[in-house]
Amino acid sequence: MSSGYNKIFWGILFTLFNINLFGIKILPTFVALLIIASGIKLLIEESNEENFKKALIFNNIRVVITILLFVLDFTPLNEVINSKNIISQIIININFVLDLITMTLLLKGSSEVFNKDKEISLYCNKRTSFYICIFSALIIIYNLTYIFLNQGIETIIAIGMLIIWLWIAFVFKRLHNESL
Template sequence: MSGSYKTIYWGLLLIAFNFYLGNINVLPDFLGFIMISKGLRELGEVSYEEEYFRKSKIISNLMIVITLIQYIIGIYICGRAINFTRIGIVFFTIGNFINVITLVVIYYILKGIYAEVENRNLTVFMEKINSVWSFKLVVSLITFLACAFIINAGDFTLIIMPIVAIIGIIATIRVALVVKEAGKELS
């Protein structure tokens, strides 16, 4: 079971980081979702709380396809630059849709872990899961709000967006670390 959590951990880290060589994303999200789906499949085979992991796995499988399409579109429109042409707006919208669905995947993963931790009465770890989820949710909501202002792309937006992005990466890393810790606590 510990290996399954490690696979999910690495998948979450792949989703958190985007490194580009020119216009090519070296760590595309679909690879992260492949790892998450693999880990969730393994957890579903041994877990008592497989309902949450099953839901997350179904959504992760869907996200493999969606993020692969996003990756191909990203290469087609020259990477990460957002220009507000018709295809640029579609790419921007797909990116926000992916962020919302990723949040749902994270919710079900943490909910499945929480249910298992609750069965073992590990109250300190339960509080940690709640704390990490609350932080991830708030940061995600701030990110979605900030996206509403990116169209104007004023100086304020250009300063705030990198800060919001860094905090978003930190939030996902915290989720990944809780998943990794769950592998140790529950094995």
């Protein structure tokens, strides 16, 4: 199980830091999501937990969306998708919701897997509740900044998202350490 959690940890970190070299994406988001998917598959193989199976489905939907967005970057539609308009806002929100569902299912599945260890199970449950509350609030505030076109708040929300994703990555790092 530890290698599955380790892959999820690194996949989350790679989604945060898109590496571009002279305008070419060296590590596109879909590659990081594929790393997360491989980690989830390892967790499924070792535990057969139903929540992990559901998380894999939602993660794979994100993979398809990000591959499409990556391909569209090389077309004239790039201008429409990457500009501030309702289409890009919908795509961003779909990705946020899919991320919220995926990570929640992974944490719930981890709670079930570590059910015999009450301390780790409780740790996962608390992190799940906290993640749902904070991430949902950030999504709502992000959408309000779009409505009111406030760049300052948008920057603060981006920093908040970065912090919550780093935090969730380190939650999975702890689960990796606990499953050794």
